[in-house]
Amino acid sequence: MKIDWWTLGLQTINVLVLIWLLSRFLFRPVATIVKERQQAISKLLDEAHTSKAEAEAEKEKAAEEVANLAASRSETLRAAASEADVEKAAILAAARADADRLRAAAEAEIASARQGEATAAADRASRLAVDIAAKLLDRLPDAARVTGFIEGLSKGLAALPEASRASIGADGVAVRVLSARALTDAESQACRSMLAQALGRHVEMTVEVDPALIAGLEIDTPHAAIRNSFRADLDRITTELTRHESIGG
Incomplete structure (x- = not known):
C-alpha cells in the first residue's frame, strides 16, 4: 500500500483548520453559553437557597410569634383568672362583712330590746314591790x-x-x-x-x-x-x- 503524503498532509491541514474553526466559532460560544447558563443556574440556585433560608427564617419567626401569642394569651388568661379570683374574694369578703354587720346590728337590737324589756319588767316589779311593801307596812305599827x-x-x-x-x-x-x-x-x-x-x-x-x-x-x-x-x-x-x-x- 502506497501512502500519498500530500493528500495526507492536506487532509491533516484541513482537519486542523476545521478544529480551529470549530473551536473558535462553535466550541467557544457554546462554552461561553454553557458557562453563562451554569452561572445563571448557580445564581438561581443561590437565590433559591436564599429564598428557602428566608422562608425558613420567616417560618421560624412566625412559629415564634405564634408561641409568643399563645404564651401571652395564657398569661392574659391567668391574669384574668387571678383578677377574677381576687374580685370574687373581695365580693365574698364584703358580703361576709355586710352579713356580720347586719347580724351584729340585729343582735344589738335584740339585746337592746331584751334589756329594755328587762328594765321595764324590773321597773314594774319594783313599783309592784313598793306598792306591796307600802300596803303591808300600813298593817304594821308606825x-x-x-x-x-x-x-x-x-x-x-x-x-x-x-x-x-x-x-x-x-x-x-x-x-x-x-x-x-x-x-x-x-x-x-x-x-x-x-x-x-x-x-x-x-x-x-x-x-x-x-x-x-x-x-x-x-x-x-x-x-x-x-x-x-x-x-x-x-x-x-x-x-x-x-x-x-x-x-x-
Whole structure:
C-alpha cells in the first residue's frame, strides 16, 4: 500500500483548520453559553437557597410569634383568672362583712330590746314591790318603819373601815340621817345613842324625811353611805332580777 503524503498532509491541514474553526466559532460560544447558563443556574440556585433560608427564617419567626401569642394569651388568661379570683374574694369578703354587720346590728337590737324589756319588767316589779311593801307596812305599827332599822344601821357603821368611821361627823359636821318619816324624840335619841356607841364619840345629827325609803334609815356622808331601808332592799332585788334576766336572755 502506497501512502500519498500530500493528500495526507492536506487532509491533516484541513482537519486542523476545521478544529480551529470549530473551536473558535462553535466550541467557544457554546462554552461561553454553557458557562453563562451554569452561572445563571448557580445564581438561581443561590437565590433559591436564599429564598428557602428566608422562608425558613420567616417560618421560624412566625412559629415564634405564634408561641409568643399563645404564651401571652395564657398569661392574659391567668391574669384574668387571678383578677377574677381576687374580685370574687373581695365580693365574698364584703358580703361576709355586710352579713356580720347586719347580724351584729340585729343582735344589738335584740339585746337592746331584751334589756329594755328587762328594765321595764324590773321597773314594774319594783313599783309592784313598793306598792306591796307600802300596803303591808300600813298593817304594821308606825314604829316599825324606824325602830326595827336602828340596829341594822349600827351594824352597817361597825362594818365600815376605821378611816371611814373616823371621817363621819368629824370637825363638828353633822351626820345626815334619812328617815322614811319624821322621827319621834325617843327615836331621835335612840339614833344619837347608836351613833355615839358605833363611832365611839358624840356626833351631831340631822334628820331628813324621805318617804321613798318606805321604811328604814340611811346615813349619807361624803365618805360613806349606809343603806338600811326597804327601798335599798328593793333596789338590790330589782338589780339581781335584772341581772338574771340579762344572763338568761
